[in-house]
Amino acid sequence: MAIRLLISTCILCTVTGCAVYVPTVPSTPLLRNKGEVEATAAIRSFSSFEAGAAWSPAGRLLLAAEGATQSSQGSETRNNVTTNYRNTHRQVGLGVGTYRLLGPDQSVYLGALGGMGYAKARVYDNNIESFYLVIPLFGPLVEYKANYLRYYGQLYVAKQRERVSYGFSVRGTVVSYTHLLRDNTSIQPVNRFFLEPTGFVRVGQGPIQGMATIGLSLPGRSDRQNPDRPQLAPSSSLISLGVVVRPHLLRQPQGSVVPN
Numbered sequence: 001m002a003i004r005l006l007i008s009t010c011i012l013c014t015v016t017g018c019a020v021y022v023p024t025v026p027s028t029p030l031l032r033n034k035g036e037v038e039a040t041a042a043i044r045s046f047s048s049f050e051a052g053a054a055w056s057p058a059g060r061l062l063l064a065a066e067g068a069t070q071s072s073q074g075s076e077t078r079n080n081v082t083t084n085y086r087n088t089h090r091q092v093g094l095g096v097g098t099y100r101l102l103g104p105d106q107s108v109y110l111g112a113l114g115g116m117g118y119a120k121a122r123v124y125d126n127n128i129e130s131f132y133l134v135i136p137l138f139g140p141l142v143e144y145k146a147n148y149l150r151y152y153g154q155l156y157v158a159k160q161r162e163r164v165s166y167g168f169s170v171r172g173t174v175v176s177y178t179h180l181l182r183d184n185t186s187i188q189p190v191n192r193f194f195l196e197p198t199g200f201v202r203v204g205q206g207p208i209q210g211m212a213t214i215g216l217s218l219p220g221r222s223d224r225q226n227p228d229r230p231q232l233a234p235s236s237s238l239i240s241l242g243v244v245v246r247p248h249l250l251r252q253p254q255g256s257v258v259p260n
Helices: 002-013 247-251
Strands: 037-045 048-055 061-078 081-102 108-125 142-159 164-182 193-203 208-219 236-245
Touching: 037 208, 037 247, 061 108, 081 142, 193 236
Parallel strands: none
Antiparallel strands: 037 048, 037 236, 048 061, 061 081, 081 108, 108 142, 142 164, 164 193, 193 208, 208 236
16 A cells, blocks of 8 residues: 555656646745845756746845746547647746844854745646556546646755755745636636645855755645546645856955855
């Protein structure tokens, strides 16, 4: 039973391309002083790209923005008729938060962010008929269209070192659908809350760093018998590779060192 559950979870974590709700990788800016800015760009797969920016306009104040796009193609052949389709997700978001530097050397970074985003999705799925089967059964192609708002709150902590920084984040996201259709028929959402823990690491001490993130997006309680659950309440992997650009370090005097 445990092996079946593990395999089922892995299957679910790989089908997010046909899920209506697709989480963004949580933003974890590590700005330390007023006026600092950082920008990020990352890929989650060959078809998904995310970008973000953060600014500290005043001490301990964070402003953040993000955008994400995902697109993939597929086809289905039934009764000698081939249907080509494209899955698309588009998202934008804004957040505001605060940060503190802790420890005798101020190398422990504690941050908090809250905000909202807007997303638009159009996806197609071969409707998984049985949620618990290790080998899923597929039905006819189903089209989902959705517009939704997402509200989130996030806490994160990082240990900043000269060349490598690492940390952990946990985010709670509430999804509010303004438009949700399955084959042009209105349906009700099966879940609105997702818990999204992640770990991240940054490498580099100059104005450009490499960054990797790994985590999960886990749905809250929902009706397990609902046929739309795999698309509306997916368990998703949050794995990305990207770069962080910190333009304020371009003005840093030679010989000075910052922990991050």
